[in-house]
Amino acid sequence: MIPVTIELIQAARARIRDAIYHSPCPYSLSLSRLCNARIYCKLDHLQMTGSFKERGARNKLLTMTPEARAAGVIACSAGNHALGLSYHGQLLGVPVTVVMPTFAPLVKVTNCRAFGATVVLHGDSLDAARQLALSIAAERGLTFIGPFEDPQVIAGQGTMGLEILEDVPDVDAVIVPVGGGGLIAGVATAIKALRPATRIIGVESASAPTLRASLDAGKPTRVIPKPTLADGLAVAQIGDINFEIARRLVDDLAVVNEEETALAILRLLELEKMVLEGAGAVPLAAAMRGGLGLEGKKVVLVLCGGNIDLTMVSRIIERGLAADGRLVRIGVAISDRPGSLARVLAIIGDTGASVKEVEHDRHFGPRDVALTRVNLTLETRDFGHIARIREAIQSAGIVCTE
Numbered sequence: 001m002i003p004v005t006i007e008l009i010q011a012a013r014a015r016i017r018d019a020i021y022h023s024p025c026p027y028s029l030s031l032s033r034l035c036n037a038r039i040y041c042k043l044d045h046l047q048m049t050g051s052f053k054e055r056g057a058r059n060k061l062l063t064m065t066p067e068a069r070a071a072g073v074i075a076c077s078a079g080n081h082a083l084g085l086s087y088h089g090q091l092l093g094v095p096v097t098v099v100m101p102t103f104a105p106l107v108k109v110t111n112c113r114a115f116g117a118t119v120v121l122h123g124d125s126l127d128a129a130r131q132l133a134l135s136i137a138a139e140r141g142l143t144f145i146g147p148f149e150d151p152q153v154i155a156g157q158g159t160m161g162l163e164i165l166e167d168v169p170d171v172d173a174v175i176v177p178v179g180g181g182g183l184i185a186g187v188a189t190a191i192k193a194l195r196p197a198t199r200i201i202g203v204e205s206a207s208a209p210t211l212r213a214s215l216d217a218g219k220p221t222r223v224i225p226k227p228t229l230a231d232g233l234a235v236a237q238i239g240d241i242n243f244e245i246a247r248r249l250v251d252d253l254a255v256v257n258e259e260e261t262a263l264a265i266l267r268l269l270e271l272e273k274m275v276l277e278g279a280g281a282v283p284l285a286a287a288m289r290g291g292l293g294l295e296g297k298k299v300v301l302v303l304c305g306g307n308i309d310l311t312m313v314s315r316i317i318e319r320g321l322a323a324d325g326r327l328v329r330i331g332v333a334i335s336d337r338p339g340s341l342a343r344v345l346a347i348i349g350d351t352g353a354s355v356k357e358v359e360h361d362r363h364f365g366p367r368d369v370a371l372t373r374v375n376l377t378l379e380t381r382d383f384g385h386i387a388r389i390r391e392a393i394q395s396a397g398i399v400c401t402e
Contacts, residue, residue: 003151006193009158012059025167030271035287045306052304053084059156074142076129079108081147086117099133105309148182149239158186172297173199175283179233181242188249203286205230232279254286259323266320280305325383331401336372354379
């Protein structure tokens with residue numbers, strides 16, 4: 001029997017509603033035009049710690065015995081689960097220890113400590129952090145709280161589904177990010193119990209497609225996560241409970257790549273003035289891609305995380321611009337004589353492109369020593385504009401090397 005029910009989620013809602021923000025779910029005209037659907041955005045990145053993880057963390061803490069809360073809790077997390085647990089542990093007077101991998105963003109480590117948590121940095125993977133957390137829990141008598149494989153955590157995340165139906169009662173589809181599966185398991189359980197006709201669509205990163213692999217194999221299946229902009233989804237294996245719920249209740253699953261994720265972050269920044277982390281932006285990436293039968297439908301995008309590492313923002317924006325045809329790198333081989341570079345730049349100027357960067361490489365250029373290689377980074381309008389630039393360069397007898 002699946003241990004997560006609509007009754008468990010409704011009880012969680014009553015338990016946490018005084019401390020969890022009922023995040024808005026507004027209609028977006030800009031995203032609707034972009035996706036050819038009626039798009040609503042569930043803005044759960046506006047929670048106090050920047051993600052939906054607070055819901056499950058608080059519900060779990062409140063369902064523990066007073067003795068267990070007094071002894072303290074421990075978790076492993078790269079960020080959002082640790083933040084949610086640290087914040088609500090502080091509010092409820094529960095000692096919190098979090099084991100974070102060494103690659104965890106500094107801002108998340110700092111904020112956990114600001115919330116009073118003891119932070120232990122260990123290992124280069126979540127698995128390594130988890131093993132140490134379990135060892136410390138056994139040694140010190142702490143309660144280990146997993147980020148997604150716990151009925152009360154799942155029920156807490158499922159409260160978002162109740163809010164979605166209150167704000168958009170006739171929603172046709174809800175698109176939910178998938179990492180360990182706690183969020184989609186809770187949201188799917190809530191929505192399918194109250195409005196079975198609503199489609200639940202999961203979306204995960206191509207760098208960690210654990211649900212896709214598990215559905216294909218018919219059982220929870222381990223993958224090897226690769227580096228991804230959606231680091232919050234970089235989970236090696238979906239939870240057992242979550243897989244069973246997803247197999248029954250999830251109607252479709254999209255897998256998005258890094259370029260699509262970067263472009264979704266860029267679109268949200270430009271069109272909605274919102275800064276989302278990769279894991280929070282992937283629902284838009286799936287909606288923009290199309291192929292899910294959402295044309296003209298009322299769709300809610302679960303935008304559930306805003307804890308992006310600011311050192312990555314500029315790189316993500318540039319990757320998004322490149323994926324959108326608004327930033328390109330073109331290499332040319334030109335004569336190593338005065339005036340040759342000026343000629344190329346004049347051709348580019350005539351096309352209306354803006355030159356952002358010029359790299360003049362004499363040392364590792366073409367085999368012909370009379371030629372030099374120049375790499376040009378250009379700001380462009382779209383892919384059609386890029387094609388016209390290449391055509392203009394080649395029409396002038398200049399060889400494009402990339």
